[in-house]
Amino acid sequence: MRDRNPSTTIWNDRRGVSEVVGFILILGILVLTLTTYQATILPQQNAQTEFQHFEDVRNEMIELRNAISTAGQADVSQFPSVKLGTNYQSRILTINPAPPAGTLQTSEAYNISISDSTDTENISTKFIEYQPGYNEITAGSTWYEHSVLYVDEPGTRNAITIEDQHLVTDGNKLKITTLQNTFQRSGTNRETVELLPNQSAVDLSDLDDSEELTVRIPTRLNETEYWDTLDEKLDTDDHVGYEHVDESGDINYLVLNTTNKEHLEINAVEIYS
């Protein structure tokens, strides 16, 4: 006896629980929305947070650069601070990557050498690098060297200048602020940098007072990238003259001359945490 109704096979069964189907559909849409949010909107928002931090850190590096110059040239201690990293906005349903940490550190030491016809004096100096650790945006390190502040974009040949040099402003005097001591800090917090002037680190007593001096300044920048603007700025009758950029070694050297010692001012700043 066959009591199975042919109309109830899986193929032609027309019954359905519309509430269940609706619920499954809505759940599906919600899950889809959440994944889309996590995959596209969240990285966008985090990139925005990182970009804002990048802008802030740029401003703080300008203040750091100004503080170094003030400490050296005005002989007063300065205590600027830099916020090394940032935190993403907090989220309930989705997951953020780890907060981006940054590193602020001094480079290895290089010598500035000043020579007259017979003697040479060496004074060591360092650069400062701020290296961001962003998850979303690609941003190069920001470098400070001898009052020039620039972003070194990876993959491009050109440094983007944030603040110009003031080694020479009116052609009358070459003013160099050297940076000494080692500094390295990493993290997401705000770090204070102590800048203490230390005039005793500079000794030019071996040099003749009236002779022309040649000054070799270490630099990561090359001539076409930056220093040719200085060449254009200086006239032949200025007391400070531009010679060339020596690009033969691992590090470049900017070579300048001054008519005598009176037109050269070197000061030193020590950096502590």
Place this chain on the structure above:
Amino acid sequence: MRQGFVGNNRAVAPVIGFIFVIGFLVLLLAVYQAQVVPQQNAETEFEHHEDIRYELRSLHHAITDVSQKQSPRFQSLNLGTDYRARTLGINPPPAAGTIRTEQHNISISNGSSTEDIPTRFIEYQPGYNELDIGSTWYENSVLYLDERDRGNDLVVIEDQQIVDDTGNLTIVALQNEFQETGTGRVTLELYPSNDLNNVSLPDPNGNYSVKIPTRLNGTGYWERQFGDGVDIDPVAGEDHDLLNLSVAPEALELSSVGIQLEPTGIDGSVEEESEEEYDYAEETYHRDDNSGDAVQPVNPSGDIENPSAVNEEGGDTATAISSGGQEDLNVGFALPPTDESAETYTMRFIIERIQVGGGDFGFSLVNSDGEVLTERQVLEEGDNTYSFDDDEEQAISNNYDDLYLILDSETNGSGNRELAIDYFELLAG
């Protein structure tokens, strides 16, 4: 059974509910964009306004510091601000600000002659989208928020420091053009003057009368500072007036601060001024048989008539004269210090007339010890330039601030010997 449209009472409740909810959300969003976003942005702008006020105050202190301590300062300002990031709702573009300088002159007068000293005001102009806030100005050490063109008052942030309790007048002339617009941070590099000593004020003749440009006339500010008797001259057609002050020469202190570059010197033309100040008619700067006490020549003979005429080109001439029968002419002038590091030196003479029997007039340079630095060269009529050889130029450089010009005649007759000189100058190139 059929029903008419009006009599139809069926409804699809979920659809109507959904439309209501959507409508409600859109309404919420519109209210948020129209009310909440501007409020929050105004809050961001106000925070920036507080920050920039603090930074301008630091700039004010830095300018004072640079002039007092004579060491540079590097002051930065955050010109604008970004609004907070939004997921829903749209922000206007970030608020940019402008900083600029405006040139005016301070004049210092002794009653007969006047020296103009250029100075600059600084204006910071915010570019907010929500708040309506006027410019902040720095003029002669006063920092104030100027809301007058908005019908409000003026708010002084930092008071003047030009006149202190003891009545001394300290003027800091701010120099060099600076202008920047943006939303980021810009640095104002402030340098002290290199050559404060080159200020060439007119000779004091009682008190100096000092006119200081100011935009603060009519606000009662100067009256509150200096009392009701303060004297302000309106300047027609300009947005500034002149504040008149009278000050004893010893109570006047001048300095200048340059933005981005060292200031070029208080008067902007230091060298020309110092040349004008050098007066050959002064006793120490010439010597002949009758007058002058310049160190050289030690054995003068003859006379220089009207020695002040050689101070400038054109016009009168000075006449070096030695009357007939007397011995040859031998007179001299002390020269102003020249540029020690110049590569070449030449001597320029404008001679109006030479009257000599048989023989000639010539010149040479000596130092205060009488050591002959350059060989005697014969002078010709007209505007001529005389050059020196390498050894002579080295000798001039070595004695750059110790140079004397000797004028003499070598004649065999005994008639009148006269040399009419308009002008001479030692040129350093």
